[in-house]
Amino acid sequence: MEEHPGGKAILLKHAGKDVSQLFHKYHGPHVLADHQRLLVRSLSGAERKEVEERSPMLYESAGWSLGFPSPYYKESHHKLRECVRSWVHDKISPLLPLCEKRQFPFKEIIKESASAGLLAATSIIPFPSQYLQHPQIMGGAVPPEDFDYFHQVIIWDELARSGSYGAGVGWFSGQCIGLPPVIAYGQGDFFHQTLIPSVLSGDKVICLAITEPGSGSDIRSTSCSAVYSSDRREFLLNGEKKWITNGIYADYFVTAVKIYESEEERRKNVNGRLSVVVVPRGEGVVTREMECSGLHGTGTTFVSFSDVRVPVEYLLGKAGDGFNILTRNFNHERLFVIVVGLSLARVCFREAFCHAQKREVFGKSLMENGVIRKKFGMMARELETTWAWVEQVTFLMDQLRVLKANGGGSKVESLEERLGSRVALLKGHTTKVLEFCSREAAQVMGGLGFTKGGIGDKVERAWRDARGFSVFAGSEEVMFDMAVRKAQRDYQKENL
Ligand SMILES: Cc1cc2nc3c(=O)[nH]c(=O)nc-3n(C[C@H](O)[C@H](O)[C@H](O)COP(=O)(O)OP(=O)(O)OC[C@H]3O[C@@H](n4cnc5c(N)ncnc54)[C@H](O)[C@@H]3O)c2cc1C
Incomplete structure (x- = not known):
């Protein structure tokens, strides 16, 4: 009782009575589902009532799922x-x-x-x-x-x-970004008979380790080194990686390195070739979970490699192909971040909307104030326009899939290149939408939007998590810059 966010007085006043109406007056639509672990027993037929009771409202889900006809979705x-x-x-x-x-x-x-x-x-x-x-x-x-x-x-x-x-989402983000390069570039039985099946069956966990304390957006400045052994059967790996999602749980680290022919070349820092090596957890691999503001549960991790021996067969593709291998999955990774960011923005809208209907201020509900309704209008326009853009990009990604399945050719390369800048622009934009909606929703919720646990919980969390969205999978400035540079290149090709 002491932990009830709304205090214990109301619990004592209504204990032993049917409080369904009163409960729904104060609580958001998913509070019961989120606290199933506290359930003692259900009245017969009442188990799923809370979920079925409320029909979905406009803007809390994409239009197609609310019954609007759409050309994109089948049964x-x-x-x-x-x-x-x-x-x-x-x-x-x-x-x-x-x-x-x-x-x-x-x-x-x-x-x-x-x-x-x-x-x-x-x-x-x-x-x-x-x-x-x-x-x-x-x-x-x-x-x-x-x-x-x-x-x-x-x-x-x-x-x-x-x-x-x-x-x-956190539990699959490492594999969503770490596994595609292995499937595309891994050669031999270790990858195709052991690693990939073990990750997809949930027995092993994989992560993507590119970023370092000294290099983030600029992948080419990677300093983690892999030096050939004298018999050229192994690499000796040294370096550090930072902010690695799922790293604390990982059994395999898909790692960006510079490959050197000899220790002397590494010492002089000459002829390093950007490459990708899969490092299994083992001797010399140390991980520690980082203290971050949000995205808790994803296991954001600092990784150290000290004299780690890795068989040369664990190299993906060829030495020196690292940049292409690492960037090839970026459209897929960014689409994932875009959809998830927008979905969390909708959650903020939904939670704040339900609260505004119920919360009374100065004798009327919050929602009866035009200033508050305008906030929802501004959020809804961002949600709806961004989703239309997501559908357009998803359609293009799917066209690419079909082209590839049919043999592809030059059309694939051209569409892939043009898609990169569109996806980057949308990634930067969605981050802004999440920041805006989580901020506005938190404001509508007053103190609750600043409080962990209770009715404002999801909004408060989304507001903290939004910070991470503007940085990972391509930082905001880099995304907008990439989109504009593509336009600039096209302009120069056509006009100069
Ligand atoms: C929660 C979280 C999870 C992550 N997960 C992973 C993971 O699983 N694997 C992994 O390898 N990495 C991961 N990262 C790291 C992430 O990819 C990097 O943080 C990101 O690439 C930015 O690098 P940086 O932090 O070093 O910032 P920097 O590259 O130092 O950039 C700092 C700031 O400068 C801006 N900037 C950079 N270049 C330019 C430019 N040319 N012009 C204008 N502005 C510029 C950036 O946008 C940014 O705002 C994660 C990060 C976070 C926060």
């Missing part, structure tokens, strides 16, 4: 959305409070998501059936061969609707 998309929403309700929502306390059962949820097919579905397209014993997605909601970018976007969107990056 399998609708079916998948329902299945994932229900999975999130049952598996993720009860875990939300554990995330902030750093007690999130990471390995368990990875296993659960692997058996539901979600781990494979969030990692790469085409769906990687060849690595799975029983390829299926949410009990057959989508045949694996039909899985497209819109399906993947739906999964990301629904997972983030839980209102927590850490609980809803």
Whole structure:
């Protein structure tokens, strides 16, 4: 009782009575789901009432899922959305409070998501059936061969609707960015018979380790070194990596390094070739979780490599191909961050909207004040326009998938290049939308938006998490700059 965010007086006053109406007057739509672990017993037929009771409102979900006709979605998309929403309700929502306390059962949820097919579905397209014993997605909601970018976007969107990056999304972010380069560039049995199947089955965890204390946006300035042994059978790896998502849980580190032919070259810092090596956790690999403002549960980690011996077969692609290998998955990674960021912005809208309907100030509900309604109008226009843009980019990504499946050719390269700048621009924009919506929603919630736990919990968390969004997967300035430089190059080609 002492921990109740609304104080104990109201609990004592109404104890022993049916408080359903009173409860919903003060609490947001997902409070019951988030606290399932406190459930003692249910009245028959009442278990899912809270979820079914409220029909979804405008702007809290994308238009297509609210019944607006759309050319992008087939029956399998609708079916998948329902299945994932229900999975999130049952598996993720009860875990939300554990995330902030750093007690999130990471390995368990990875296993659960692997058996539901979600781990494979969030990692790469085409769906990687060849690595799975029983390829299926949410009990057959989508045949694996039909899985497209819109399906993947739906999964990301629904997972983030839980209102927590850490609980809803954090567990697959390492593999979503770490596994695609391995699938695309790994050669030999170690990758294709051992590593990839073990990650997709949830037995092992992978992460992508590019950033260092001294190099972030500028990947080419990587200083982590891998020196050939005299018999050229191993690399000797030394260096540090910082802010590595899922690093604390990881068994494999997909690591950006500079390869040197000899220790002397490394000492003189000459002829280093940017490359990517997969480092298994073992002797010389030390990880420690970092204290960050938000995104708790994702295991943001500092990694040190000291004289780590790695077989040369664990090199991805060729020595010197590092830049292409690392950047090839960037559109996919950024689309993931875009969808999740926008979904969290919608959560902020939803939580604040429900609160504004219920909270009374000066004798009327908050929502009856025009100033407050305008805030929701400003948020809604950002949410809706950005989603239309997300659909457009998703459609282009899917066109690329189809082109590749049909042999591709020069059209693939051209579309891939043009897509990069559009995705970068959208990534920078979505970060701004999340910052704006979490700020405005927190303001509508007053003190609750500044308080952990209770009704404002999700908004308060999104506001903190938004900081991370503007930095990872391509920092804001770099994203906008990339988009404008592409326009500049095109202009110069045509006009100068
Ligand atoms: C929560 C979180 C998770 C992360 N997860 C991972 C991960 O899993 N793996 C991984 O390898 N890394 C990860 N990172 C690191 C992330 O990719 C880097 O933080 C990011 O690339 C920026 O690098 P930096 O922090 O060193 O900033 P810098 O590169 O030092 O940039 C500092 C500031 O300067 C701006 N800037 C940089 N260059 C320019 C320019 N040319 N013109 C104008 N402005 C510029 C940047 O936008 C930024 O605002 C993560 C970071 C965070 C916060």
